[in-house]
Amino acid sequence: MTQISVRVDGAAYSDDVEPRTLLVHYLREQLGKVGTVVGCDTSNCGACTVHLDGEAVKSCTVLAVQADGSEVTTIEGIASNGTLHPMQKAFHEMHGLQCGFCTPGMIMASIDLVNDNPNPSDDEVREGIEGNLCRCTGYQNIVRAVQQAAAEMSGGSTASETLGAQA
Numbered sequence: 001m002t003q004i005s006v007r008v009d010g011a012a013y014s015d016d017v018e019p020r021t022l023l024v025h026y027l028r029e030q031l032g033k034v035g036t037v038v039g040c041d042t043s044n045c046g047a048c049t050v051h052l053d054g055e056a057v058k059s060c061t062v063l064a065v066q067a068d069g070s071e072v073t074t075i076e077g078i079a080s081n082g083t084l085h086p087m088q089k090a091f092h093e094m095h096g097l098q099c100g101f102c103t104p105g106m107i108m109a110s111i112d113l114v115n116d117n118p119n120p121s122d123d124e125v126r127e128g129i130e131g132n133l134c135r136c137t138g139y140q141n142i143v144r145a146v147q148q149a150a151a152e153m154s155g156g157s158t159a160s161e162t163l164g165a166q167a
């Protein structure tokens with residue numbers, strides 16, 4: 001066992017983990033952060049995506065010991081005071097999900113994408129989330145959701161607000 005100290009969703013944890021424990025298993029099984037899900041055993045679905053020191057990573061490709069001393073943010077840590085993060089709100093409003101299994105990882109990857117590119121084109125969104133697979137939506141509404149959130153995150157008006165203003 002190895003002791004690690006991490007901050008997860010704003011709270012400090014110190015835990016003993018086996019050196020082989022994957023970050024996703026530490027989050028789910030030791031911390032109960034089951035909002036982060038496992039969708040494959042080949043590291044290609046992206047459902048397990050979290051932020052490690054602000055960057056999106058597939059938490060099934062990172063050992064828990066590699067997160068020692070780091071800040072981890074999961075889908076459970078992005079709402080504030082009961083208010084959804086703009087990316088969560090946009091996925092809801094733009095119907096960017098169906099079964100919802102890919103959604104936690106898709107949202108975490110999309111936030112990182114918009115942090116790097118505040119005004120992504122369709123192609124840039126598709127390229128930015130290419131490591132995250134969705135079996136349901138066909139991606140079109142996900143692209144719209146990411147662009148709506150990008151507008152809100154950069155302080156611009158959102159598509160739904162614009163539509164509302166025109167109504």
Ligand code: FES
Nearest residue numbers: 039043045046060
């Ligand atoms: S669970 Fe599929 S990439 Fe991590």
Ligand code: FES
Nearest residue numbers: 098099134135136
């Ligand atoms: S909404 Fe079902 S996998 Fe994406």
